Structure formats: C-alpha cells, structure tokens
Amino acid sequence: MSRVFISFLLAFAVVPAFGQGSVNVYNWSDYIAEDQLKAFTNDTGVKVNYTTYDSNEILDAKLRTGRSGYDVVVPTASPFFVRQLAAGLYLPLDRSKLRNWNNLDPEILAALARYDAGNAHGIPWMWGTTGIGYNVAEIRKRLPDAPVDSLRMIFDPAVVSKFKDCGVMLLDSATDVLPAALKYLGLDPDSKKTEDLAKAAGVVKAVRPFIRKFHSSEYINALAGGNICLAFGYSGDIFQARDRAAKAKDKRDIAYAIPREGSLLWIDVAAIPKDAPNPANALRFLDFLLEPKVAAASSELTGYANGNKAAFALLPKDISGNPLIYPPAAVRAKFYTITAGTSDQTRERTRLWTTVKTGR
Amino acid sequence: MRAIITLPFLWLGVFFLLPFALVLVIALGTNAPDSVPPVALGFSLKSFTLLFTDDLYLAAWLTSLRIAATSTLVALLLGYPMAYAIARAAPERRPLLLMLVVLPFWTSFLIRVYAWMGLLDENGLLNQFLRWSGLATDPGTILGTEWAVHLGIVYAYLPFMVLPLYAVLEKLDAGLLEAAADLGARPIQAFLTITLPLSLPGIVAGCLLVFIPAVGEFVIPDLLGGTETLMIGKVLWDEFFTNADWPLASAVAICLLVLLVGPIALFQRQQARSLERHL
Amino acid sequence: MSGPIVRIEGLSKRFGAVTAVDNVDLDVAPGELFALLGGSGCGKTTLLRLLAGFETPDAGRIFIDGQDMTGVPPHLRPVNMMFQSYALFPHMNVAENVGYGLRRDGVAKPEIARRVGEALDLVRLADLGQRRPAQLSGGQRQRVALARALVKRPKLLLLDEPLAALDRKLREGTRFELVRLQAELGLTFVMVTHDQGEAMSMASRLAVMDTGRIVQVGSPHEVYGRPATRFVADFIGLANIFERDGSWVVLRPEKIVLSTERPALAHTTAGRIVDIAYEGDRSLLRVATDGAVLIVSALPDPSHQRGQSVWLGWEPGAEHAVIP
Missing domain, CATH: 3.40.50.300 (P-loop containing nucleotide triphosphate hydrolases)
Known part of the structure; x- marks a missing residue:
C-alpha cells in the first residue's frame, strides 16, 4: 500500500504512451541506428516509442520509483544493472521467444553472467573497456618512455607526477577506480575486504595530489580541448574525445590504451523492467536487437564493440580489426568484472571514495 | 472570490507541502535497496543522526555553509556599490542598467557555468590572455579550485543581491542624506548612519537570496570546483544516485530546508518590525 | 558693529x-x-x-x-x-x-x-x-x-x-x-x-x-x-492697480472709503457693488466704477446690497506709483 502511495505521487514517473501495438524503449542517446527502428516497425507492425537518456543515474532513479512505463532499458552492468537486478526490477527473459539468442558472444555472456546468473535477465548490447586516454604529444614531451598501456600511468606517483602540470583526471566512480587500484596492487579487483580496499584507497591517495579532478564525464571535453593530457575513463568516451580532438582546429592526437594488467569490462545490458506495460513486444524488440545486421549497424554508428558474435563478420574492417575495440584474445583474457556486494558494502565503498577524493 | 483565496493555498499545498511531506515520510523511513521504491516506511531517525554524527557529512555541512557565507559576503560587497550606482543614476538610464544586471538570465544557467569553464580552464581564455600578454608564463589553473566555486556562485547569484538592494536604495529619500550632511555628517558618516541602516532590509533580503541557494548548490561546485570541495548538495546527490539511499538523501533535503527556514523567519520578523517602524 | x-x-x-x-x-x-x-x-x-x-x-x-x-x-x-x-x-x-x-x-x-x-x-x-x-x-x-x-x-x-x-x-x-x-x-x-x-x-x-x-x-x-x-504690489496683499498718465498706481483696498454719500476727499468716484465677500472682521467688496472694478475693504455692514450704488473716495497719499 505505502509503496503504491509513494510510487503514485512521486512526480518523477514519466508514463509514455503505451498500447497494444507499441514498445517503449529508453536508451542512451545515439545508441541505435535509427533506420533499424523503422525496419522493426515495418517487420512487426509494433510502433517504437523511443526516448533517450545520458546518465545511468536518471534511469536508475526512474526504475526505482516504479511504474516507469518502459518496456526496454539499457543500463550499464556494473554497478547499475546488477543493483537493479538485486532490487527485483527486471523480468526474467523467455528464451523461447528469443530466436536469435545463439548469435550472442559466449565470452561476453560469461562475463555478464557474473552479474546476472545464467544470463536470465539481460542481453549484452554494447561493451568496452576501462583504460587510459592520453594526449600523445604532451605525454611524449614529458616522459618519452611513458608506460601508456599500464596502470602505472595513473597509479605510480613517480609517473603521474610528471603529468600534473598538463592535467590528469580520473573517473569519479568507486566501482571503476578502486577495482583498478586493487588490480594494480595485484589483489583481487572484486575484493570486498576492508583491508584490501584500504590499500586500494592508499594507492589513489598517493597520486591524489597530481590529479586535477575526479569526474565521470568532464574528461571527454577536457582531453579533446587540450585542458588535460591524461585520463582514466571508459573506452567509448575516450574514442569520442579522440574524434573531437581530431576534428578540432588545432588538431590533437588523443590515444587510448587498455591497461596490460587487465581492464574492467563494461557492458550495457538490454533488459525488460518488471512492470513493463508491453512485455511481449519488449521480447520482440530484444530479439530484433539480437539480429546481426541490427547490432552491426549500431556498432558502425557508435564505434563500440557489440555482444553479437554473428554481427562481427558484417562489421567494417576499421571496427572489427581495431584491437582497441575488439582486443585480441590475450588482452580479453585479462578482462575482469566485479560483483555488486551488499548495500552496506556499497555505502562503505562510497564513503571510502569520498574520503579519498576530498583528501581527508 | 473564495476560489481566488483558495488558489494560492491549493498551490502551496500541492506543490510545496505535499512534496515536503513525502520527502519527510521518506526521510523517516529506512533504506530498503531491494524494494521499489527503495524505502521501508517507518519512524526512524537513523538518517538524521547519521547526518549529524558522521564527520564526513559534518565537514560537508561546514564547507557548504562556509562557501555560501563567503560568497554571500563577496556578492554583497560587489552588489551594494552596483545597486547604489544604479539607484543614483539618472532615472532614464536606470531601466537599461537594471536590464544589464538581469541580462544573464536570458541564457541558460548551465550554459553560463560552462562558459566559465571555458574561461578558467588550463587553456582557457584567461590563461591564454595571461600568456599572450606576458603577465604570467605559467599561470595556475583556477578551474577546479574553491576560488572557481566562489566565483561561480557570486557570478550566478549577484543579480539576486543587486535587485533587492536597488529596490531599497532607490526608495531612499535623498533629503535624509542632505539632512545628515547639514547636521555635520561627512559623506562616509552619512552613509554609515543613514544609508546603511535604512538599506538593511535589502541587505538581508539579498543575502538570503544568495545564501540559501548557495548552501545547497550542486551544479557550480560539480562543474567549477575541484574534487576536494565537498558540499552538502554533492552528498545529497551521492546518497540518492550512488548509494540509492533515499531516506538519507531526503534527510539532507529536510535539513537544508529547516536550516534555511531559520534565516527566512528572522528576515520576516525584521521586515515586520521595520514595517511597523515606518508606518 | x-x-x-x-x-x-x-x-x-x-x-x-x-x-x-x-x-x-x-x-x-x-x-x-x-x-x-x-x-x-x-x-x-x-x-x-x-x-x-x-x-x-x-x-x-x-x-x-x-x-x-x-x-x-x-x-x-x-x-x-x-x-x-x-x-x-x-x-x-x-x-x-x-x-x-x-x-x-x-x-x-x-x-x-x-x-x-x-x-x-x-x-x-x-x-x-x-x-x-x-x-x-x-x-x-x-x-x-x-x-x-x-x-x-x-x-x-x-x-x-x-x-x-x-x-x-x-x-x-x-x-x-x-x-x-x-x-x-x-x-x-x-x-x-x-x-x-x-x-x-x-x-x-x-x-x-x-x-x-x-x-x-x-x-x-x-x-x-x-x-x-x-509685480510686488500684485503679489503682496490685495491691490487695485490702474494706469494714470502713463504710470502705474497702486491703491490698497483698505485705503478706500466707502459711503452712500459723496465723501469730502480728493479723489471720489461713483460705483455699484458687484460682489460682497464677508470675512468676519471685514468684507471685501468689488465695486464697478466708470473706469474699472475696484476692490474695497470695509467693515461688515448688513445693509450693503449687491447692485447698490455707492461712493468711493481716497486721499492722494493713499496712492503709490510703481514702475511696471
């Protein structure tokens, strides 16, 4: 009763138009090729109400409020999808309705299964790595033999300190930076042990004086605009920065490197909210996403790897042959993922992260 | 007639009291991350106690209050002469000057903050100018410091300081200053004994209009500030979005509101007093 | 000093x-x-x-x-x-x-x-x-x-x-x-x-x-x-101002004697009462004469009637010549 009360009154809830012949899709902006949406409607007669967001937090708040009215959403696996899953926000998938399921890449499915046992609730859409973005010229000028493909770039004070003057930014995200710091220390990146996390925090604190800012999106503009020369962030974001910098008037060469110690794999997951008004159409839409040509067209648009193995052959060479987008097996073998942990662990981690960031 | 009287109360009830009651109900609940919404209703003061016992939150409160207070002071020191100059300008020029004060509101707040980022960046216009002019070869970066946060807040809220100050200064009878001068007051004495006390309602109103939103400010410290600037708005954001702890986030919101009701009540009392005094 | x-x-x-x-x-x-x-x-x-x-x-x-x-x-x-x-x-x-x-x-x-x-x-x-x-x-x-x-x-x-x-x-x-x-x-x-x-x-x-x-x-x-x-004459108090022989003459209302008989004064003129303003301690009367309407200040007298024929008179010393 009380839940209904709160859900009902929270102004947050947006209820898109829904009906028999439609599906309400809430996705990242620029994340699906638009002609594919038309193709879906042509094929199935189901109208697509397509709305976009640009932060996981907004999606999270809407889903937690309840009655979001969406049929298909695309959260990032960690920490969002996994926490939403724990809160019981998603419908289990009816595999019998997903004829194209077998197109999925088993490797990515296995990685996603760490968050979603048996891949019961979500299908991997796009994925990428977490790594190091840098301004080639500025790094070379300061440290010609900089270990650009190592976590030492951001966690070794002797190295980072060289770049303090040209600017370093790290993600403002405990679930991305602390696991990387654990990895750097040779510890289990998924460790929830207090003493391990304290050590990881120690690593970040040691380099903190050389970090200009912790922020989860500003580094795109900052790298592209030449205001920083080094960032630890998501592959997709750094590609964006690279493309912008290349188009800018005073061209900057921005490069991306996957840390050789291992990289946290990020996966954006397509899933169906528990209270989806059109679950049947949602399944049809997911099955459509599993079609190789749809996934391939969207990868071409975004420049990200997709979780569809059958789509690989359809991709242009500059994507499928790019080791930063589709890394070779040896690099993939070192990908890691982390589990959600309890809400108390989340709170402890957030708190620890705040103390690290603010230097207390 | 009755409808006209009821309407404001209805408005207040639907758009202020009801949401406030909801937030209060959530704040008194406990975090239930595995339910929708993630709140178990009840009567628990846990969130409030945490908010005032945890040293990190206390630090955030203090930082917010300190930054809001210093920004308010700077805005007052900048805004007073501006308001004074406008109030003393030729009457036909005042509308133009006032329009210049509110002109920034014609563009989006966010865009203006981003513009400041472009000015204060390492390679921003300010540093470009300093390097080009030779005033500094290696200027530091203001962006990402508490200086930038102050700058942003003062910039964004200065009109809220200037307008109420202008309103009182414009009404100030110039004859009172002549009377003071006639009785032997030097211009500075006349200002301190006549203009300043009589513009006190404007000072209080302006300070509240700047201080109150500055305490809860989130966007400016997030975009212009550095990571070490921990303000209470950021705590609220973290609790709501990162920890998905709605009760604690709501408790922050309630405390902010209560914290700000105090000064407003004080202001209202002062207003009532001065009204009675001038009648 | x-x-x-x-x-x-x-x-x-x-x-x-x-x-x-x-x-x-x-x-x-x-x-x-x-x-x-x-x-x-x-x-x-x-x-x-x-x-x-x-x-x-x-x-x-x-x-x-x-x-x-x-x-x-x-x-x-x-x-x-x-x-x-x-x-x-x-x-x-x-x-x-x-x-x-x-x-x-x-x-x-x-x-x-x-x-x-x-x-x-x-x-x-x-x-x-x-x-x-x-x-x-x-x-x-x-x-x-x-x-x-x-x-x-x-x-x-x-x-x-x-x-x-x-x-x-x-x-x-x-x-x-x-x-x-x-x-x-x-x-x-x-x-x-x-x-x-x-x-x-x-x-x-x-x-x-x-x-x-x-x-x-x-x-x-x-x-x-x-x-x-x-200007001063006109601004201060009430005054009858008229031109005589190319100069302006000021005659204050209280200097004029009002009576029913022709008074034995240097200047006399006959007239008719046009208006009476009773002010308690005095009455102000406007009297139409041959040349002009003169204002006269007199002790209040209930017998004064509008339209009544009266005589006005004054001494030469009551007149004062002014520049324009």
Missing part, C-alpha cells in the same frame, strides 16, 4: 537652460528673521540650498559670518536647515534624531542628553523622546525637525517652507511659536515661503523674488506700503 551674518554677492545658479538664481546680492543682519518670498519656481528654494551648500553656484560668492563659504561642503557650514519634508531619520527615535548633529560633532554623551532634553523642552516634546517619527503627528514631526535644526545653535537657521505641511489651524499657532523661539534664542532665521501672509506676519525683513532675481528687499511694512514694482 558687527557685519552681516549672510552676505551674498552676484550669486547665479543655472539648471540647464533655466537660470534659477540670477545675479543675486543680499545681506542679512544678525538676529533677523528674514523671509525669501515668491511663487513656485522663483528661485527662493535654490537660494536657500545654495546657502546650505547643497548646490554649487555658477557664479558669485556667499559669506556666512564673514567666512567665504563658496565651495565649502554642507557638513562644514555653520548652518542648519529645517527641511520642508522634515527629513526625519525614520530608523531613529526622536531623541536620536535631535542628537544626531551633536553626535557627529563628538559631543560627550551626557552633554548630548542634556542638550537634546533642552531642545525638546523648547519645542514642548519632552515626553516623546523615545517615539519613532512614524508614531508622531504632523505638528509633532515639524517640531522635532525644528529641535534637530536648533540643537546645535547654528549661526544661521534655514527654514524651507516650515509651515507648508501643517494644516491651517496649526499653522497659525506655529507662526507665533517660531517667532517667539527666534527672539528667545537670538538666532538668525532665513525662511523660504510662498505664503505672503506668513512672510508678512513673521519676518523682520523680506525679499520678494521673481524669476531668479530679488525684486525688492525691505520690512513687511515697506514692501506692502511701498511696493517697488507692479
């Missing part, structure tokens, strides 16, 4: 195209109650503000007690002013208002209290020291303003329309009050007024102003009895 308390030499002040004060020379002696009289826009208030230092002259000089005041800011002048609007400080109580000038001079606190008490006694407001101006009546405010201007015992007190904001009844009483205070304290008052009755009844001397210039200076008697110009 002491010199004038105020000496004004060739003083001019322009506001844009308007010359508010035009080459004015004037002396005021110590202990005078001097009135600047004129219609609105005649420059009397500007002249007062020049004396106080609120305006800077374009030409000419002002001496107060022998000191050249040209360019001296208001707060350094030995002059206090009572403003037409009173300009009481709304955020101070009566005692604080009155003591304001003393505090600026750094007078010791007990001394301030004593002198404020004295000043309030003088204007009969001793009990109201703690009130705010907003809590006072118009007459009380006027007296606070007076006390505030008097408390420093200035060499010269300037009064800008001191009675204009009072209602008529109060105005009458306050006239005498001001005259009494001025005499008691032995101060010099320079008062601006547009009300000729006020100026006549209060001032020891007055200056009539017109379009920035002083037209005539003299005692009320002189100005009334021997107006220098047609």
Whole structure:
C-alpha cells in the first residue's frame, strides 16, 4: 500500500504512451541506428516509442520509483544493472521467444553472467573497456618512455607526477577506480575486504595530489580541448574525445590504451523492467536487437564493440580489426568484472571514495 | 472570490507541502535497496543522526555553509556599490542598467557555468590572455579550485543581491542624506548612519537570496570546483544516485530546508518590525 | 558693529537652460528673521540650498559670518536647515534624531542628553523622546525637525517652507511659536515661503523674488506700503492697480472709503457693488466704477446690497506709483 502511495505521487514517473501495438524503449542517446527502428516497425507492425537518456543515474532513479512505463532499458552492468537486478526490477527473459539468442558472444555472456546468473535477465548490447586516454604529444614531451598501456600511468606517483602540470583526471566512480587500484596492487579487483580496499584507497591517495579532478564525464571535453593530457575513463568516451580532438582546429592526437594488467569490462545490458506495460513486444524488440545486421549497424554508428558474435563478420574492417575495440584474445583474457556486494558494502565503498577524493 | 483565496493555498499545498511531506515520510523511513521504491516506511531517525554524527557529512555541512557565507559576503560587497550606482543614476538610464544586471538570465544557467569553464580552464581564455600578454608564463589553473566555486556562485547569484538592494536604495529619500550632511555628517558618516541602516532590509533580503541557494548548490561546485570541495548538495546527490539511499538523501533535503527556514523567519520578523517602524 | 551674518554677492545658479538664481546680492543682519518670498519656481528654494551648500553656484560668492563659504561642503557650514519634508531619520527615535548633529560633532554623551532634553523642552516634546517619527503627528514631526535644526545653535537657521505641511489651524499657532523661539534664542532665521501672509506676519525683513532675481528687499511694512514694482504690489496683499498718465498706481483696498454719500476727499468716484465677500472682521467688496472694478475693504455692514450704488473716495497719499 505505502509503496503504491509513494510510487503514485512521486512526480518523477514519466508514463509514455503505451498500447497494444507499441514498445517503449529508453536508451542512451545515439545508441541505435535509427533506420533499424523503422525496419522493426515495418517487420512487426509494433510502433517504437523511443526516448533517450545520458546518465545511468536518471534511469536508475526512474526504475526505482516504479511504474516507469518502459518496456526496454539499457543500463550499464556494473554497478547499475546488477543493483537493479538485486532490487527485483527486471523480468526474467523467455528464451523461447528469443530466436536469435545463439548469435550472442559466449565470452561476453560469461562475463555478464557474473552479474546476472545464467544470463536470465539481460542481453549484452554494447561493451568496452576501462583504460587510459592520453594526449600523445604532451605525454611524449614529458616522459618519452611513458608506460601508456599500464596502470602505472595513473597509479605510480613517480609517473603521474610528471603529468600534473598538463592535467590528469580520473573517473569519479568507486566501482571503476578502486577495482583498478586493487588490480594494480595485484589483489583481487572484486575484493570486498576492508583491508584490501584500504590499500586500494592508499594507492589513489598517493597520486591524489597530481590529479586535477575526479569526474565521470568532464574528461571527454577536457582531453579533446587540450585542458588535460591524461585520463582514466571508459573506452567509448575516450574514442569520442579522440574524434573531437581530431576534428578540432588545432588538431590533437588523443590515444587510448587498455591497461596490460587487465581492464574492467563494461557492458550495457538490454533488459525488460518488471512492470513493463508491453512485455511481449519488449521480447520482440530484444530479439530484433539480437539480429546481426541490427547490432552491426549500431556498432558502425557508435564505434563500440557489440555482444553479437554473428554481427562481427558484417562489421567494417576499421571496427572489427581495431584491437582497441575488439582486443585480441590475450588482452580479453585479462578482462575482469566485479560483483555488486551488499548495500552496506556499497555505502562503505562510497564513503571510502569520498574520503579519498576530498583528501581527508 | 473564495476560489481566488483558495488558489494560492491549493498551490502551496500541492506543490510545496505535499512534496515536503513525502520527502519527510521518506526521510523517516529506512533504506530498503531491494524494494521499489527503495524505502521501508517507518519512524526512524537513523538518517538524521547519521547526518549529524558522521564527520564526513559534518565537514560537508561546514564547507557548504562556509562557501555560501563567503560568497554571500563577496556578492554583497560587489552588489551594494552596483545597486547604489544604479539607484543614483539618472532615472532614464536606470531601466537599461537594471536590464544589464538581469541580462544573464536570458541564457541558460548551465550554459553560463560552462562558459566559465571555458574561461578558467588550463587553456582557457584567461590563461591564454595571461600568456599572450606576458603577465604570467605559467599561470595556475583556477578551474577546479574553491576560488572557481566562489566565483561561480557570486557570478550566478549577484543579480539576486543587486535587485533587492536597488529596490531599497532607490526608495531612499535623498533629503535624509542632505539632512545628515547639514547636521555635520561627512559623506562616509552619512552613509554609515543613514544609508546603511535604512538599506538593511535589502541587505538581508539579498543575502538570503544568495545564501540559501548557495548552501545547497550542486551544479557550480560539480562543474567549477575541484574534487576536494565537498558540499552538502554533492552528498545529497551521492546518497540518492550512488548509494540509492533515499531516506538519507531526503534527510539532507529536510535539513537544508529547516536550516534555511531559520534565516527566512528572522528576515520576516525584521521586515515586520521595520514595517511597523515606518508606518 | 558687527557685519552681516549672510552676505551674498552676484550669486547665479543655472539648471540647464533655466537660470534659477540670477545675479543675486543680499545681506542679512544678525538676529533677523528674514523671509525669501515668491511663487513656485522663483528661485527662493535654490537660494536657500545654495546657502546650505547643497548646490554649487555658477557664479558669485556667499559669506556666512564673514567666512567665504563658496565651495565649502554642507557638513562644514555653520548652518542648519529645517527641511520642508522634515527629513526625519525614520530608523531613529526622536531623541536620536535631535542628537544626531551633536553626535557627529563628538559631543560627550551626557552633554548630548542634556542638550537634546533642552531642545525638546523648547519645542514642548519632552515626553516623546523615545517615539519613532512614524508614531508622531504632523505638528509633532515639524517640531522635532525644528529641535534637530536648533540643537546645535547654528549661526544661521534655514527654514524651507516650515509651515507648508501643517494644516491651517496649526499653522497659525506655529507662526507665533517660531517667532517667539527666534527672539528667545537670538538666532538668525532665513525662511523660504510662498505664503505672503506668513512672510508678512513673521519676518523682520523680506525679499520678494521673481524669476531668479530679488525684486525688492525691505520690512513687511515697506514692501506692502511701498511696493517697488507692479509685480510686488500684485503679489503682496490685495491691490487695485490702474494706469494714470502713463504710470502705474497702486491703491490698497483698505485705503478706500466707502459711503452712500459723496465723501469730502480728493479723489471720489461713483460705483455699484458687484460682489460682497464677508470675512468676519471685514468684507471685501468689488465695486464697478466708470473706469474699472475696484476692490474695497470695509467693515461688515448688513445693509450693503449687491447692485447698490455707492461712493468711493481716497486721499492722494493713499496712492503709490510703481514702475511696471
């Protein structure tokens, strides 16, 4: 009763138009090729109400409020999808309705299964790595033999300190930076042990004086605009920065490197909210996403790897042959993922992260 | 007639009291991350106690209050002469000057903050100018410091300081200053004994209009500030979005509101007093 | 023998195209109650503000007690002013208002209290020291303003329309009050007024102003009895003004004798009563004669009728010739 009360009154809830012949899709902006949406409607007669967001937090708040009215959403696996899953926000998938399921890449499915046992609730859409973005010229000028493909770039004070003057930014995200710091220390990146996390925090604190800012999106503009020369962030974001910098008037060469110690794999997951008004159409839409040509067209648009193995052959060479987008097996073998942990662990981690960031 | 009287109360009830009651109900609940919404209703003061016992939150409160207070002071020191100059300008020029004060509101707040980022960046216009002019070869970066946060807040809220100050200064009878001068007051004495006390309602109103939103400010410290600037708005954001702890986030919101009701009540009392005094 | 308390030499002040004060020379002696009289826009208030230092002259000089005041800011002048609007400080109580000038001079606190008490006694407001101006009546405010201007015992007190904001009844009483205070304290008052009755009844001397210039200076008697110009004659009191042999003749209404028989006077004329205005102590009659309608002041007489034929007469000494 009380839940209904709160859900009902929270102004947050947006209820898109829904009906028999439609599906309400809430996705990242620029994340699906638009002609594919038309193709879906042509094929199935189901109208697509397509709305976009640009932060996981907004999606999270809407889903937690309840009655979001969406049929298909695309959260990032960690920490969002996994926490939403724990809160019981998603419908289990009816595999019998997903004829194209077998197109999925088993490797990515296995990685996603760490968050979603048996891949019961979500299908991997796009994925990428977490790594190091840098301004080639500025790094070379300061440290010609900089270990650009190592976590030492951001966690070794002797190295980072060289770049303090040209600017370093790290993600403002405990679930991305602390696991990387654990990895750097040779510890289990998924460790929830207090003493391990304290050590990881120690690593970040040691380099903190050389970090200009912790922020989860500003580094795109900052790298592209030449205001920083080094960032630890998501592959997709750094590609964006690279493309912008290349188009800018005073061209900057921005490069991306996957840390050789291992990289946290990020996966954006397509899933169906528990209270989806059109679950049947949602399944049809997911099955459509599993079609190789749809996934391939969207990868071409975004420049990200997709979780569809059958789509690989359809991709242009500059994507499928790019080791930063589709890394070779040896690099993939070192990908890691982390589990959600309890809400108390989340709170402890957030708190620890705040103390690290603010230097207390 | 009755409808006209009821309407404001209805408005207040639907758009202020009801949401406030909801937030209060959530704040008194406990975090239930595995339910929708993630709140178990009840009567628990846990969130409030945490908010005032945890040293990190206390630090955030203090930082917010300190930054809001210093920004308010700077805005007052900048805004007073501006308001004074406008109030003393030729009457036909005042509308133009006032329009210049509110002109920034014609563009989006966010865009203006981003513009400041472009000015204060390492390679921003300010540093470009300093390097080009030779005033500094290696200027530091203001962006990402508490200086930038102050700058942003003062910039964004200065009109809220200037307008109420202008309103009182414009009404100030110039004859009172002549009377003071006639009785032997030097211009500075006349200002301190006549203009300043009589513009006190404007000072209080302006300070509240700047201080109150500055305490809860989130966007400016997030975009212009550095990571070490921990303000209470950021705590609220973290609790709501990162920890998905709605009760604690709501408790922050309630405390902010209560914290700000105090000064407003004080202001209202002062207003009532001065009204009675001038009648 | 002491010199004038105020000496004004060739003083001019322009506001844009308007010359508010035009080459004015004037002396005021110590202990005078001097009135600047004129219609609105005649420059009397500007002249007062020049004396106080609120305006800077374009030409000419002002001496107060022998000191050249040209360019001296208001707060350094030995002059206090009572403003037409009173300009009481709304955020101070009566005692604080009155003591304001003393505090600026750094007078010791007990001394301030004593002198404020004295000043309030003088204007009969001793009990109201703690009130705010907003809590006072118009007459009380006027007296606070007076006390505030008097408390420093200035060499010269300037009064800008001191009675204009009072209602008529109060105005009458306050006239005498001001005259009494001025005499008691032995101060010099320079008062601006547009009300000729006020100026006549209060001032020891007055200056009539017109379009920035002083037209005539003299005692009320002189100005009334021997107006220098047609303007003064017309402005001060009631006057019959007519042309005779190329010059203007002023004949005051009370100098005309009204009777039913032809009076044995040098000038006589027959006429008919057009109008009667009964004023209690006198009646003002308009009498149509051969040449013009004359105003006549007479003792009230119920037998006077509109349309009645009467005789008017006056002595040659009652006439006064003026320049146009």
